[in-house]
Amino acid sequence: MLDQTQTALDGISVSIRDLQLSFGAVNVLQDLNLDIAKGEFLVLLGASGCGKSTLLNCIAGLLEPTGGQIFIEGQNVTWAEPSERGIGMVFQSYALYPQMTVKGNLSFGLKNARVPKDEIERRVTRAAELLHLQPLLDRKPAALSGGQRQRVAIGRALVRDVDVFLFDEPLSNLDAKLRAELRVELKRLHQSLANTMIYVTHDQIEAMTLADRIAIMRGGVIQQLAQPLEIYNRPANLYVAGFIGAPPMNFIRGRIEGSEFVGPVRMPLTGYGWSEGPWTSGDTVFGIRPEHVKIGDDARHCACQTEVTIEVVEPMGADTLLWTRIGGDEFRIRLDGQTTIHEGQTLPIGFDIDCASLFDAQSEQRI
Amino acid sequence: MSVTDHARAPARRPRRLISNPMAKIAALPMIMTALVIFIGCSLWTVVHSFTKSKLLPSTQFVGFDQYERLWGTRRWLASVENIAIYGVVALVFSLVLGFVIAALMDQKVRAEGAFRTIILFPYSLSFIVTGLVWQWILNPDFGVQGIVRGWGWESFTFDPLHNPDTVLAAMLMAGLWQGTGLVAVILLAALRGVDEDIWKASRVDGVPAWKTYIFVVIPILRPAFMTATVLIATGIVKLYDLVVALTNGGPGIASEMPAKYVYDAMFNKQNLGQGFAASTMMLVSVLLILIPWAIFEFGGKKRG
Numbered sequence: 001m002l003d004q005t006q007t008a009l010d011g012i013s014v015s016i017r018d019l020q021l022s023f024g025a026v027n028v029l030q031d032l033n034l035d036i037a038k039g040e041f042l043v044l045l046g047a048s049g050c051g052k053s054t055l056l057n058c059i060a061g062l063l064e065p066t067g068g069q070i071f072i073e074g075q076n077v078t079w080a081e082p083s084e085r086g087i088g089m090v091f092q093s094y095a096l097y098p099q100m101t102v103k104g105n106l107s108f109g110l111k112n113a114r115v116p117k118d119e120i121e122r123r124v125t126r127a128a129e130l131l132h133l134q135p136l137l138d139r140k141p142a143a144l145s146g147g148q149r150q151r152v153a154i155g156r157a158l159v160r161d162v163d164v165f166l167f168d169e170p171l172s173n174l175d176a177k178l179r180a181e182l183r184v185e186l187k188r189l190h191q192s193l194a195n196t197m198i199y200v201t202h203d204q205i206e207a208m209t210l211a212d213r214i215a216i217m218r219g220g221v222i223q224q225l226a227q228p229l230e231i232y233n234r235p236a237n238l239y240v241a242g243f244i245g246a247p248p249m250n251f252i253r254g255r256i257e258g259s260e261f262v263g264p265v266r267m268p269l270t271g272y273g274w275s276e277g278p279w280t281s282g283d284t285v286f287g288i289r290p291e292h293v294k295i296g297d298d299a300r301h302c303a304c305q306t307e308v309t310i311e312v313v314e315p316m317g318a319d320t321l322l323w324t325r326i327g328g329d330e331f332r333i334r335l336d337g338q339t340t341i342h343e344g345q346t347l348p349i350g351f352d353i354d355c356a357s358l359f360d361a362q363s364e365q366r367i
Numbered sequence: 368m369s370v371t372d373h374a375r376a377p378a379r380r381p382r383r384l385i386s387n388p389m390a391k392i393a394a395l396p397m398i399m400t401a402l403v404i405f406i407g408c409s410l411w412t413v414v415h416s417f418t419k420s421k422l423l424p425s426t427q428f429v430g431f432d433q434y435e436r437l438w439g440t441r442r443w444l445a446s447v448e449n450i451a452i453y454g455v456v457a458l459v460f461s462l463v464l465g466f467v468i469a470a471l472m473d474q475k476v477r478a479e480g481a482f483r484t485i486i487l488f489p490y491s492l493s494f495i496v497t498g499l500v501w502q503w504i505l506n507p508d509f510g511v512q513g514i515v516r517g518w519g520w521e522s523f524t525f526d527p528l529h530n531p532d533t534v535l536a537a538m539l540m541a542g543l544w545q546g547t548g549l550v551a552v553i554l555l556a557a558l559r560g561v562d563e564d565i566w567k568a569s570r571v572d573g574v575p576a577w578k579t580y581i582f583v584v585i586p587i588l589r590p591a592f593m594t595a596t597v598l599i600a601t602g603i604v605k606l607y608d609l610v611v612a613l614t615n616g617g618p619g620i621a622s623e624m625p626a627k628y629v630y631d632a633m634f635n636k637q638n639l640g641q642g643f644a645a646s647t648m649m650l651v652s653v654l655l656i657l658i659p660w661a662i663f664e665f666g667g668k669k670r671g
């Protein structure tokens with residue numbers, strides 16, 4: 001049994017087994033299992049309150065789980081102190097020590113752990129170099145911009161020389177431009193350090209761009225754990241399909257009859273990549289992403305064609321969003337570039353089965 | 368770029384001065400009151416401390432005579448010594464105790480609201496009531512000594528109020544009982560304002576809680592400590608009612624305080640000049656504390 005555990009942990013950096021956590025009567029995490037490979041960048045993505053931070057705090061040792069076990073680098077750390085787990089953590093609010101200089105912030109933990117002076121110096125210098133903090137070392141956090149503060153916070157995790165980095169929405173307090181910059185910087189950092197990183201966010205762009213794998217959470221349960229494009233192309237259920245992608249996927253309710261989807265539109269299913277058997281009957285939700293809908297001449301060649309009346313046009317420069325309805329449900333179309341299509345215009349549209357998704361209307365799972 | 372910035376700066380400043388004229392007019396009576404009453408009366412007192420005022424204020428100046436007499440009076444010297452001891456000990460203890468209580472209450476205790484009320488309750492009493500309560504507690508016949516003797520320990524003696532060596536300690540006990548709660552509540556509010564993530568970060572860094580308190584949290588709480596210190600210090604300087612209610616300065620002159628000296632000189636001994644001189648000394652000592660503090664606190668901010 002023990003041997004099995006041991007071999008099962010080879011190549012695994014963080015392993016979470018049957019993790020449970022409840023605050024009183026509220027179950028926040030339920031029987032959660034998750035294995036994170038060495039050097040992997042895993043993003044925990046989910047709506048507010050789904051338990052992302054709670055899971056991260058459990059891994060960090062800041063919260064005691066009600067049940068289950070956590071392994072980091074092969075060690076069972078379920079009951080270990082945060083500082084003994086080989087983790088570094090970065091918080092949304094930066095959580096810098098306000099009365100200490102940048103250098104003080106970076107070295108406080110090391111000094112406390114009685115790391116030799118020259119070793120502290122070496123690590124601080126290296127972190128400062130990696131994060132471009134050299135000119136700021138003698139400043140106090142109050143004299144730094146948000147982006148600089150967050151870099152210091154990352155540096156504080158970096159000097160700990162740990163295997164696993166934990167990030168709790170580190171970029172949420174920054175403005176959009178800085179967020180994009182720091183996102184790239186984080187990605188570079190991950191490439192050069194090759195540490196395991198677990199990153200909590202509710203920003204899908206961050207998730208899609210940074211992650212090796214994304215775990216989508218809802219109500220303390222992982223809905224889907226897969227590579228970003230897999231999640232985008234083959235969402236495991238209706239929730240994931242609606243959560244990933246902006247604007248979200250369009251859903252059309254109907255039934256499968258034989259080899260056809262029948263609803264407000266008819267759609268032959270030949271060529272669909274079934275996850276679960278081919279179905280020949282049953283209530284089904286048909287999903288198609290706004291960017292996969294074709295209009296005008298392009299629509300002629302599609303397997304499924306219909307006509308819609310455009311209700312709203314939202315030009316966004318690089319692309320244009322059209323709002324319409326199919327069978328009473330809202331339906332969005334995203335076009336590349338700009339268009340002369342106007343409100344009230346009737347338009348032929350079409351889409352193909354190979355980029356569509358089908359979901360069981362009852363269980364909401366992909367079929 | 369910088370040239371235009373400089374050129375623009377003076378144009379902005381006057382606009383700020385005349386902004387909100389109504390608010391400034393409305394505040395005028397209050398500003399006048401403050402100027403006339405606080406500064407005016409203080410100046411009047413200082414000026415008359417150089418006269419030989421007796422029952423009534425007089426304008427016959429006598430130089431530093433009143434001060435010479437003041438510093439030659441045994442009772443005044445005892446008062447100064449007492450307030451120095453009381454002040455230092457009360458300040459240190461109420462800050463330390465208040466902080467410890469606040470830190471304990473910050474550990475998510477149950478029924479915290481009730482605790483806070485209990486702790487703040489003594490502060491809502493007047494010093495007179497506090498003095499009377501503690502007079503009972505410390506009274507040899509009805510208080511602690513009487514109760515313990517009632518249990519059968521006949522030789523038990525606990526009578527700090529009637530012993531010149533312990534009377535200040537007894538007064539400190541009463542003063543701390545009343546004042547510490549406020550300090551604790553001020554510091555608790557400030558502790559609550561400390562970002563919880565800072566605690567998490569220090570735990571991840573492996574810093575023990577007591578070190579986090581000393582090196583991280585207490586520096587963050589500095590403004591709250593300043594507020595508490597100023598509140599305690601002003602309470603100490605004007606300490607009067609507690610003395611009157613608890614010991615009336617006794618035994619002998621063992622618990623006299625400067626404010627009581629002023630009061631007695633002016634209203635019991637019809638010696639206004641002495642009272643003015645003594646209160647001027649009190650004013651000077653307050654300024655000696657306040658001015659460096661104000662420069663440090665408000666002068667530093669502009670530069671930073």
Ligand SMILES: Nc1ncnc2c1ncn2[C@@H]1O[C@H](COP(=O)(O)OP(=O)(O)OP(=O)(O)O)[C@@H](O)[C@H]1O
Nearest residue numbers: 023026028046047048049050051052053054055202
């Ligand atoms: N100390 C607590 N006591 C009770 N419930 C809590 C406590 N902390 C968190 N919760 C609950 O646990 C759930 C998950 O919280 P968590 O902070 O993990 O959410 P999150 O996914 O990080 O959300 P966000 O994106 O807003 O940070 C929430 O419903 C929250 O109300």
Ligand SMILES: [Mg+2]
Nearest residue numbers: 052053054168
């Ligand atoms: Mg969170």
